[in-house]
Amino acid sequence: MRIPTYIAIILLASLLFLAGCGEENGDVTPVSVSVSTHWIAMTTSETRVISATIHGDGGTIDWASSDNSVVTVSGGIISPIGEGTALITASAGDCTSDPCTVHVAEDWILYTDNEGLRVITPENERDMPIPGTSGATSTISGPLLWCDNGIVYQIDGPYGYSYLWFRPFSSDEARMISEDTLPTINDIRKKPDGGIFVSLLPNIYEFDESSTFPVFGDEYKYFGIDGQRIDGFDISPDCNSFVAMCPTGGNDLVIFTLQGSESSPIDTLPVNYYATCPRFSPDGSEIAFSYGTLAGNVWLVSTGGSTPVSVISEGDDIAGFDWSPGGDRVVMCVRNPAMQFELWLGNVLTGETDKLTNATVGSLEYIPQWVD
CATH class of the missing domain: 2.60.40.1080 (Immunoglobulin-like)
Known part of the structure; x- marks a missing residue:
């Protein structure tokens, strides 16, 4: 039986109207x-x-x-x-x-092994890899930094150079943020108002941690000490000053203000050693460091000036460390006699040390971070 033309038109119009209503009311199903x-x-x-x-x-x-x-x-x-x-x-x-x-977790410790970045709890309970940071031909070494929106870290490049990478918390994929190879980076520290400080010899440069930047650009602010070379460094808890290891200035720890290029030191701590990984204590009253031929020790010196005191001794070498939020412990990357690097906790008050046995052992040195 043939449907009259006018009925067919009415039916078609009704179907189109219903379809339109469905879209308007959000009835279309997502894929x-x-x-x-x-x-x-x-x-x-x-x-x-x-x-x-x-x-x-x-x-x-x-x-x-x-x-x-x-x-x-x-x-x-x-x-x-x-x-x-x-x-x-x-x-x-x-x-x-x-x-x-x-x-x-209340606290995490950020570290690395031969595969990529990892986190572990100070209580030695949970230890896990961070997805998106492993690579078959890339190795992570040196300083690690947990920022507000992601993690900044260094990957070894050819001929002693390196690349700076960023792993955002909002994505599973890490990306390179240096446009070219960089000289080996001795330290990366977090700015109090966002962004990072990076030691690119001979100065400390200021960058946005999540943006791609050239190796050296005039548009980036940098900090230096009268032309001296800066290796490891840290920023004070009150965000008013740096402490830096300056091997060209007599192997001293130099404290200077955040004034910009060519700052004048406001204090010099004559530790007389090649100090590595200087770190302000959480209250800013002391600076911890490791050094030279006695690199299996952590030393403390007062920011007001005092004779350095060894407070922790562990392993053949302490490649890097970071303070606990309470200021009574440090987490350390320790080289054992088998030339492997392990994660240890040390108490600066008692000298006692404990190995984080669940942490994965690696063959490259790094500077861990205690995150709270």
């Missing part, structure tokens, strides 16, 4: 939903931001946490509640993303 990262580590004092993408038309994002006693999530902002592990998912319509695993 899938994905999140920007599938792994996050954070401390109990931090927040993280994750994004989600709807593939297909229609729908709005709904966020969910598998354990609200560990983290909550709203609008992609992840807030810590307690220590533990939880899964974050994003949903739209009938589609749910693959989960993002969130690990929360």
Whole structure:
């Protein structure tokens, strides 16, 4: 039976109207939903931001946490509640993303092995690799820095040079942020107002940690001490001064202000050794360092000037270390007799040391970071 033309037109118009209403009311089903990262580590004092993408038309994002006693999530902002592990998912319509695993601890220790970056808890419980930082032909060594929005680290390049890399917390992929090879970087420290300080001989340069930058650019601010070469350095807790090892200035630790290029020292600590990895104590009253032929020791010197005192002795070499937030311990990268580097904790009050036995042993030296 043939349908009259006018009836067919009415039926077609009705179908088009209904289809239009469905789109207007958001009834179109998304194809899938994905999140920007599938792994996050954070401390109990931090927040993280994750994004989600709807593939297909229609729908709005709904966020969910598998354990609200560990983290909550709203609008992609992840807030810590307690220590533990939880899964974050994003949903739209009938589609749910693959989960993002969130690990929360009061403190983390950032270190590296032969495969890539890792984090471990000071209690020696959880130890895990950081995805996106491994490479079959690349090796991570030297200073490591946990910033507000990601991790900055150095990868060895050819002929003694290196590359600077950045692994954002909002993505699973790391990327190179130096446009070319760099001289070996002795230290990287965090700026109090965001960004980083990097020791590129002979000065300390100021950069945005997440942006690509040239090797040396006039647009970047730098700090120096009357032409002396700066190796390892640190910034004071009050953010008003640097301490730096200046081997061309008599193997002294030099404290100078953050005034800009060619600053004049405000104090010199004549430690008379080739000090490595100088680090202000959390209260700014002391500076810890390791040095030269007695590199298996951690020494303390008062910022007001005093005779250096050895407070920790462990292994054949301490390549680098960092203070605990409480100022009573340090985490150390220690070389053992087998020429491998292990992660140790040392108590600056008692001299006692403990090996983080769950930490992975590596063959390259690095400077760990205690993150709180």
